Amino acid sequence: MELNDLLRQQSEWLKGAGPSAEIVMSSRVRLARNLERVPFSHWANKKQLEQALNSVETAILESGCLDDPISVRLKGVEEVDRQFLVERHLISREHGVNPDHKSVVFSRNEMLSIMVNEEDHLRIQALQSGLSIHQAWGRANRADDLLSERLTFAFRKEFGYLTCCPTNAGTGIRASVMMHLPSLVLTKQINKVLQAIAKLNLTSRGLYGEGTEASGNFFQISNQFTLGQSEEEIIDHLQRVVLQVIEHEQNARRALLAQNRELLEDRIWRAYGTLKGARIITSHETIDLLSTVRLGVDMGLLKDVERATLNDLFIMTQPAHLQKLEGKVLGAAERDVKRAALVRERLTKRSAG
Amino acid sequence: MELNDLLRQQSEWLKGAGPSAEIVMSSRVRLARNLERVPFSHWANKKQLEQALNSVETAILESGCLDDPISVRLKGVEEVDRQFLVERHLISREHGVNPDHKSVVFSRNEMLSIMVNEEDHLRIQALQSGLSIHQAWGRANRADDLLSERLTFAFRKEFGYLTCCPTNAGTGIRASVMMHLPSLVLTKQINKVLQAIAKLNLTSRGLYGEGTEASGNFFQISNQFTLGQSEEEIIDHLQRVVLQVIEHEQNARRALLAQNRELLEDRIWRAYGTLKGARIITSHETIDLLSTVRLGVDMGLLKDVERATLNDLFIMTQPAHLQKLEGKVLGAAERDVKRAALVRERLTKRSAG
Numbered sequence: 006m007e008l009n010d011l012l013r014q015q016s017e018w019l020k021g022a023g024p025s026a027e028i029v030m031s032s033r034v035r036l037a038r039n040l041e042r043v044p045f046s047h048w049a050n051k052k053q054l055e056q057a058l059n060s061v062e063t064a065i066l067e068s069g070c071l072d073d074p075i076s077v078r079l080k081g082v083e084e085v086d087r088q089f090l091v092e093r094h095l096i097s098r099e100h101g102v103n104p105d106h107k108s109v110v111f112s113r114n115e116m117l118s119i120m121v122n123e124e125d126h127l128r129i130q131a132l133q134s135g136l137s138i139h140q141a142w143g144r145a146n147r148a149d150d151l152l153s154e155r156l157t158f159a160f161r162k163e164f165g166y167l168t169c170c171p172t173n174a175g176t177g178i179r180a181s182v183m184m185h186l187p188s189l190v191l192t193k194q195i196n197k198v199l200q201a202i203a204k205l206n207l208t209s210r211g212l213y214g215e216g217t218e219a220s221g222n223f224f225q226i227s228n229q230f231t232l233g234q235s236e237e238e239i240i241d242h243l244q245r246v247v248l249q250v251i252e253h254e255q256n257a258r259r260a261l262l263a264q265n266r267e268l269l270e271d272r273i274w275r276a277y278g279t280l281k282g283a284r285i286i287t288s289h290e291t292i293d294l295l296s297t298v299r300l301g302v303d304m305g306l307l308k309d310v311e312r313a314t315l316n317d318l319f320i321m322t323q324p325a326h327l328q329k330l331e332g333k334v335l336g337a338a339e340r341d342v343k344r345a346a347l348v349r350e351r352l353t354k355r356s357a358g
Numbered sequence: 359m360e361l362n363d364l365l366r367q368q369s370e371w372l373k374g375a376g377p378s379a380e381i382v383m384s385s386r387v388r389l390a391r392n393l394e395r396v397p398f399s400h401w402a403n404k405k406q407l408e409q410a411l412n413s414v415e416t417a418i419l420e421s422g423c424l425d426d427p428i429s430v431r432l433k434g435v436e437e438v439d440r441q442f443l444v445e446r447h448l449i450s451r452e453h454g455v456n457p458d459h460k461s462v463v464f465s466r467n468e469m470l471s472i473m474v475n476e477e478d479h480l481r482i483q484a485l486q487s488g489l490s491i492h493q494a495w496g497r498a499n500r501a502d503d504l505l506s507e508r509l510t511f512a513f514r515k516e517f518g519y520l521t522c523c524p525t526n527a528g529t530g531i532r533a534s535v536m537m538h539l540p541s542l543v544l545t546k547q548i549n550k551v552l553q554a555i556a557k558l559n560l561t562s563r564g565l566y567g568e569g570t571e572a573s574g575n576f577f578q579i580s581n582q583f584t585l586g587q588s589e590e591e592i593i594d595h596l597q598r599v600v601l602q603v604i605e606h607e608q609n610a611r612r613a614l615l616a617q618n619r620e621l622l623e624d625r626i627w628r629a630y631g632t633l634k635g636a637r638i639i640t641s642h643e644t645i646d647l648l649s650t651v652r653l654g655v656d657m658g659l660l661k662d663v664e665r666a667t668l669n670d671l672f673i674m675t676q677p678a679h680l681q682k683l684e685g686k687v688l689g690a691a692e693r694d695v696k697r698a699a700l701v702r703e704r705l706t707k708r709s710a711g
Contacts, residue, residue, distance in 0.1 A: 267695055271637035278635025284624035342620055 007075055008086055012329055016093060016115040016132075019320060021312035023135015027303035028251050030183040030223065030316065031134050033094075034141040034240075036149055037168045037177035038127040041157040045169040046106075046122045054106035054122055061121045064155040065110045070148040073113040079104030085334065088325035094132060096120055117144055124169045125177075127152070136247060138180050138240050146236070165232065175232030180240050182247045183212075187222040187300040188257035189250075191269075198253055199224070205246055206230055212292075212319075220289065221296035221319065226250065258304055273301030277309070281352050286345045291322045310352060318351055360428055361439055365682055369446060369468040369485075372673060374665035376488015380656035381604050383536040383576065383669065384487050386447075387494040387593075389502050390521045390530035391480040394510040398522040399459075399475045407459035407475055414474045417508040418463045423501040426466040432457030438687065441678035447485060449473055470497055477522045478530075480505070489600060491533050491593050499589070518585065528585030533593050535600045536565075540575040540653040541610035542603075544622075551606055552577070558599055559583055565645075565672075573642065574649035574672065579603065611657055626654030630662070634705050638691075639698040644675045663705060671704055 018031040039045060043057050058078075066074060079087055079101070087101035096109045100123045111118035120128040129152075131145040152158075159167040165175035173179070189195040199209050210225045226247060228239045261269045276297035280286075299315045301307030320326060322344045328335050331343060371384040392398060396410050411431075419427060432440055432454070440454035449462045453476045464471035473481040482505075484498040512520040518528035526532070542548040552562050563578045579600060581592045614622045629650035633639075652668045654660030673679060675697045681688050684696060 267637050271639075271698070274635035274637055275632055276635070278631030278633075279628055280631075282627035282629070282631025284620055284627055286624075345624070 008077070008089060009329065011093065011115070012326070015313065015317050016320070018094070018115070018132045018134045019313065019316040020134045021316050023133065023137050025136040025251050026134060026312070028185055028254050029136040029247070030185055031132055032136055032138045032141045033130060033132045033181045033183070034138065034145040035179045036129040036145050037125040037166065037173045038129065038149065039159045039167055039169070040126045041159045043126065046124060046126060047169060051106065057126050058106050058108060058121055061127060061156065062108060062110060064152055065119055068151040068155055070151040071110060071112040071117055071119070074110050075113055076110045077108060079107045079109070085325050085328050089329055092320055092323040092325050097123060099123065117148060119148070125173070136182065136244070138182060138244055142180065142236060142240050173231050176234070176236050176239065178231055178236050178239055179227050180243050181225050181227030182243065183223055183225050184247065184250060184254070185222055185296065185299060186224055186250070186254050187296055188261055189254050190222050191261065192257045194253065194257060198250060202226060202246060202250070207243065207246055221292035223296070262304065270306055272297055273307055277301065277307060280348050283345045283348070285341045286348065287341055288322060288324065288344065291344060291348060292319060295319055314351055318348060322347060361430070361442060362682065364446065364468070365679070368666065368670050369673070371447070371468070371485045371487045372666065372669040373487045374669050376486065376490050378489040378604050379487060379665070381538055381607050382489040382600070383538055384485055385489055385491045385494045386483060386485045386534045386536070387491065387498040388532045389482040389498050390478040390519065390526045391482065391502065391505070392512040392520055392522070393479045394512045396479065399477060399479060400522060404459065410479050411459050411461060411474055414480055414509065415461060415463060417505055418472055421504040421508055423504040424463060424465040424470055424472070427463050428466055429463045430461060432460040432462070438678050438681050442682055445673055445676040445678050450476060452476065470501060472501070478526070489535065491535060491597055495533065495589060495593050526584050529587070529589050529592065531584055531589050531592055532580050533596050534578050534580030535596065536576055536578050537600065537603060537607070538575055538649065538652060539577055539603070539607050540649055541614055542607050543575045544614065545610045547606065547610060551603060555579060555599060555603070560596065560599055574645035576649070615657065623659055625650055626660055630654065630660060633701050636698045636701070638694045639701065640694055641675060641677065641697065644697060644701060645672060648672055667704055671701060675700060
């Protein structure tokens with residue numbers, strides 16, 4: 006099991022690099038694919054699922070679609086490790102829950118991962134830092150092409166790719182951008198912006214996708230429809246809207262700076278002081294405070310810490326990451342203590358004082 | 359006007375020294391005296407008040423009862439300066455409000471001060487750090503003796519000293535001890551303790567005396583009655599009760615350390631982090647946070663800062679002190695910004711980092 010190795014590296018998408026990295030945490034493209042003549046995962050029997058698992062894994066490894074691939078069969082993997090993969094955005098929550106006949110194969114740099122036997126037989130996901138939807142799409146598309154040479158995907162001329170849930174049919178693409186919009190929240194413009202996004206056929210979700218609430222002022226904006234448009238059109242549309250949201254957030258930041266600089270700095274430095282002081286801290290409070298400090302770093306108001314350090318802390322302070330760092334199961338109260346210690350250590354190590 | 363000089367020195371009673379200084383901020387003894395054959399200040403006419411003012415001031419200066427005396431006639435003194443004297447505990451709130459025919463004379467080290475034409479013609483006050491009621495009494499008593507050689511105080515064999523308010527008649531003494539009782543507050547034992555204190559004929563007040571609320575977990579414990587007991591009996595009784603309250607606070611601190619160390623450290627370090635981070639902070643929040651940090655210092659949990667620095671900040675962050683430091687009138691919002699800057703500067707200067 007090489008999962009522990011991941012603890013010592015930072016996922017590429019957390020590096021805080023790439024275009025508009027001061028507002029866009031990461032870009033993601035996910036393609037849903039199913040095997041022809043095999044029932045969707047939910048309807049397939051054990052034998053069919055096991056066959057699909059084997060043939061897809063073999064195709065992934067033989068096609069060379071992933072650099073330096075790591076393959077993890079989820080059955081037999083401890084719950085904390087599955088949760089760890091969820092926290093790293095390598096698998097979905099759903100994929101971690103019932104691990105039978107499921108696996109994930111991902112490139113060591115974590116920029117490309119493929120879930121096998123999730124809702125669809127294949128979920129190809131490309132993830133990278135900054136506003137890089139086109140690049141992510143390029144990498145997902147290349148993997149799809151390479152896999153198509155070895156697997157026959159369920160495809161109908163009139164519908165496009167068939168998927169378990171009809172909302173994914175057609176292109177099977179979901180492109181999403183994780184945006185950090187603290188100033189739109191602070192200036193109470195966020196609801197207006199999210200409503201506008203909804204009218205443009207895009208949806209907004211929280212840090213961990215569908216059904217999760219926005220926390221830490223992170224909003225995952227993605228396409229709502231997969232049918233009737235080409236992948237490029239879907240991506241271009243998302244990119245255009247995201248650029249507008251970026252502009253709104255930038256305007257809100259400028260307005261805060263011009264009109265409420267002291268109030269803003271107060272918030273930012275209090276959050277930083279609390280993070281460096283706390284001895285007990287929940288995951289929820291940590292995310293909120295990190296979000297505020299990140300705004301300070303992104304606006305150049307706080308220079309003691311790197312954006313990449315903060316991004317890393319968003320993930321490292323999650324429950325499974327904390328437990329893997331400690332090498333043992335920890336209750337919620339123990340985690341709150343370890344979390345505070347980790348935050349303090351990381352912020353002190355990287356800061357000037 | 360030498361008031362600005364005071365800004366550059368720390369009042370002796372803030373030094374955080376003396377017996378039980380980890381719980382007792384300061385001890386104070388105040389004697390109320392009135393001139394024979396002169397109506398009490400409230401009833402006297404302008405001429406009588408002016409005569410009383412002159413004769414008392416002359417007696418103070420000629421008697422040598424104050425070391426290196428500074429004399430301040432309050433009429434003509436700006437409101438911010440009068441408020442400054444209140445914040446330093448050199449005069450009462452009431453004394454600062456209507457300054458006509460009033461003065462204060464105090465020793466340069468601020469350990470002894472005499473208000474003239476407050477409610478009583480003379481209010482002799484000795485103030486010093488730690489649990490030092492007997493010493494404070496000794497100094498107030500010596501000043502009283504020296505002044506008695508030059509002034510005739512209103513005194514009746516059957517009543518003792520006559521005072522404007524009958525609750526002060528007899529000895530005219532009020533002995534009080536400013537106690538810092540954060541652990542009794544945290545462990546919710548404070549009301550029980552205050553009730554017990556009341557049954558023992560002692561009263562509890564806030565930082566700035568009668569009518570002020572307890573803030574920052576400071577409680578000023580003093581004798582309720584001035585009649586029917588000698589000064590020594592009153593002081594001995596107060597001292598005995600205060601020693602018991604100290605023991606309760608110490609027990610509460612030990613219990614917190616044994617049972618809730620992490621929670622306690624979390625509170626203390628968050629308070630410290632917030633004080634070092636804030637860019638805007640009210641007086642009320644400052645006092646609360648300083649109180650928590652002081653508990654950390656007094657318990658040896660936080661070693662980055664000296665008790666004397668914290669004590670000083672309790673006073674320096676008050677409105678008039680901030681304005682005198684800046685050398686100009688500041689509105690509440692401006693003060694909140696200056697206060698945060700001052701706290702940050704002082705805590706950073708004295709801390710290791």
